[in-house]
Amino acid sequence: MSEERIEGQPKYAPGTHVRSKDIRERKITYTWWEPEAQYAFSLGPANSRFLKELKAGKIIGRTCRKCDRVIVPPRMFCDWCYDTTHEWVYLKDTGTVETFSISYLDPDAHLIEDPILVGVISIDGASPKHGFMHYFGEMKPEDLRIGMKVKAVWKPKEERVGSVTDIKYFKPLIGGDE
Amino acid sequence: MNRKVCIVGVGHTNFNSMTPDVSWKEFMYDACKKAYFDAGINPRKDVDSFITCAEDYWEGFGIFDEFVPDQIGATLRPCCTVCGDGIQGMANAYMQIMTGLMDTVAVEAHSKVSDLLTYGDVVLHAMDPLFEKPVSGPVERERYAGSPSYPDNNPKPLVGSTDEKERVHPYFLAGLEMQHYLRSAKVTEEQCASVAVKNKKNAFLNPYAINQADLSSEDVMSSEYLFNPLKRLDISPLVDGAICFVLAEESVAKKLGIEPIYLNGFGYSSETPWLSTRGMDAGYARQAVNMATKMAKLKDPKKALDVVEVDDRFSYKELQHIEALGLAGPGEAAQLLEEGELYKDGSLPTNLSGGSMGVGNCLEATGLQRSLEIITQLRGLAGKRQVTDAETGLAQSWRGIPSGTGAVAIFSRNPEVKT
Numbered sequence: 001m002s003e004e005r006i007e008g009q010p011k012y013a014p015g016t017h018v019r020s021k022d023i024r025e026r027k028i029t030y031t032w033w034e035p036e037a038q039y040a041f042s043l044g045p046a047n048s049r050f051l052k053e054l055k056a057g058k059i060i061g062r063t064c065r066k067c068d069r070v071i072v073p074p075r076m077f078c079d080w081c082y083d084t085t086h087e088w089v090y091l092k093d094t095g096t097v098e099t100f101s102i103s104y105l106d107p108d109a110h111l112i113e114d115p116i117l118v119g120v121i122s123i124d125g126a127s128p129k130h131g132f133m134h135y136f137g138e139m140k141p142e143d144l145r146i147g148m149k150v151k152a153v154w155k156p157k158e159e160r161v162g163s164v165t166d167i168k169y170f171k172p173l174i175g176g177d178e
Numbered sequence: 179m180n181r182k183v184c185i186v187g188v189g190h191t192n193f194n195s196m197t198p199d200v201s202w203k204e205f206m207y208d209a210c211k212k213a214y215f216d217a218g219i220n221p222r223k224d225v226d227s228f229i230t231c232a233e234d235y236w237e238g239f240g241i242f243d244e245f246v247p248d249q250i251g252a253t254l255r256p257c258c259t260v261c262g263d264g265i266q267g268m269a270n271a272y273m274q275i276m277t278g279l280m281d282t283v284a285v286e287a288h289s290k291v292s293d294l295l296t297y298g299d300v301v302l303h304a305m306d307p308l309f310e311k312p313v314s315g316p317v318e319r320e321r322y323a324g325s326p327s328y329p330d331n332n333p334k335p336l337v338g339s340t341d342e343k344e345r346v347h348p349y350f351l352a353g354l355e356m357q358h359y360l361r362s363a364k365v366t367e368e369q370c371a372s373v374a375v376k377n378k379k380n381a382f383l384n385p386y387a388i389n390q391a392d393l394s395s396e397d398v399m400s401s402e403y404l405f406n407p408l409k410r411l412d413i414s415p416l417v418d419g420a421i422c423f424v425l426a427e428e429s430v431a432k433k434l435g436i437e438p439i440y441l442n443g444f445g446y447s448s449e450t451p452w453l454s455t456r457g458m459d460a461g462y463a464r465q466a467v468n469m470a471t472k473m474a475k476l477k478d479p480k481k482a483l484d485v486v487e488v489d490d491r492f493s494y495k496e497l498q499h500i501e502a503l504g505l506a507g508p509g510e511a512a513q514l515l516e517e518g519e520l521y522k523d524g525s526l527p528t529n530l531s532g533g534s535m536g537v538g539n540c541l542e543a544t545g546l547q548r549s550l551e552i553i554t555q556l557r558g559l560a561g562k563r564q565v566t567d568a569e570t571g572l573a574q575s576w577r578g579i580p581s582g583t584g585a586v587a588i589f590s591r592n593p594e595v596k597t
Contacts, residue, residue, distance in 0.1 A: 031312075039295060
């Protein structure tokens with residue numbers, strides 16, 4: 001084990017530092033196992049239809065008449081009234097930024113040069129605060145703000161596979177774009 | 179405080195080996211919606227607390243607890259998950275009601291095991307990483323069609339294929355235990371085979387049981403050894419299924435105008451995880467039944483019980499569990515079976531639902547599936563498999579390989595069990 005003090009560490013925190021080298025060299029006793037867990041989740045009618053429509057370049061939702069609610073992504077039941085939902089309804093591919101974050105780190109905590117813009121978009125035609133998460137593009141981080149109108153930028157038809165990433169990102173909606 | 183807890187509603191999906199037409203959320207919704215309809219209540223107003231029985235690795239989600247509220251009617255309501263069998267979930271519901279804080283509690287458990295491509299590996303993952311995983315091979319390892327690392331056009335059987343990882347299917351643990359049971363109880367493989375025969379036959383009379391078959395014990399005996407002495411037909415098949423119960427304080431049942439089925443007692447117990455040192459005699463069932471009978475003030479269970487459901491994920495397990503529950507002396511369960519006592523018209527009708535052999539192994543929902551049969555019998559709604567005037571019944575479950583955890587629930591039509 002490495003017993004040297006690390007530069008900059010406070011004096012009141014002495015101890016033995018464990019380095020990844022110590023683990024590699026088996027100075028730490030451990031046992032290793034890699035679980036083999038694989039799943040294929042059946043999507044059911046609501047999400048299957050949603051993905052099929054995304055492939056076709058459309059966003060679809062479901063209505064709950066009881067709650068006067070338009071739900072997107074669609075669901076077969078409404079968690080408010082606990083009844084089944086009623087009809088399919090096509091929605092626009094535009095919406096409003098509900099909230100966002102500008103991410104500068106990748107999952108390994110490395111700095112990303114061009115920050116990732118991600119946020120929640122309420123889709124036009126759905127009930128307020130009904131929508132999904134997606135990326136933002138064609139804008140500078142400093143332009144992104146809550147309440148901003150945005151529009152989906154779709155992948156070319158032949159590249160769409162039936163996935164939420166069939167939409168590349170949402171860009172600022174400029175008058176006349178609708 | 180003289181609160182009593184009863185079941186006021188039950189609901190379940192169809193059981194099937196695959197359910198590709200619905201998502202797990204829609205599947206759970208189906209069971210719960212039926213249970214609330216059965217009880218005549220609106221979960222958004224009338225249920226005080228919700229419990230789901232689930233284990234993250236079965237589900238394929240981290241912190242599965244967070245994924246359940248919508249489909250069970252629990253959005254923005256008190257909701258929790260019990261990582262265990264459905265009877266353990268029901269025990270928690272009972273305790274919540276007895277505190278006086280809750281009057282009506284929903285308990286849901288399910289298996290959507292067809293979504294899990296690597297069942298054997300996930301079970302293997304439940305074994306000790308230092309002492310057991312390294313000696314769990316090298317032999318077969320399963321691969322399913324549809325698994326990304328396995329070609330669709332070349333599906334291999336459940337067991338029998340090998341690949342470079344060389345891990346064994348963990349059901350060999352049941353083989354170990356069966357070997358031990360055969361020796362200690364002086365029971366033969368044929369006698370164990372008769373359990374599979376009985377339960378798969380029982381399944382013909384249960385509309386939701388899908389693994390019915392008219393077999394002879396020779397058929398079971400001639401099925402191939404997978405984990406000697408365990409043969410293919412000694413092993414229950416996996417199924418999807420979701421079940422929901424509504425438990426309530428007695429006064430709620432009266433208000434709803436429902437004839438309640440009382441939960442008179444329950445118990446659960448866990449063995450040490452050390453496979454090498456723990457008993458191979460289902461000590462968890464013995465402990466659980468002691469707790470349950472004491473709670474239900476049931477002095478002579480053998481006499482009082484009209485109908486029984488015990489865990490039979492492997493054929494020998496039914497016999498072993500009957501003995502551990504004290505319903506037969508050591509080594510005597512096989513004799514009861516031979517004498518016809520475990521059939522519908524016998525003195526101890528056991529697994530009339532078809533059990534795991536006839537319905538299928540529905541993971542953490544097993545305890546509720548067994549309880550569902552008891553409740554159906556006590557309600558008098560079991561159709562052709564109805565036991566005449568059934569008043570008191572017992573359901574027992576086990577969490578399956580490699581667990582040493584089991585639970586027992588005692589139900590009756592009366593607030594106090596008639597003895």
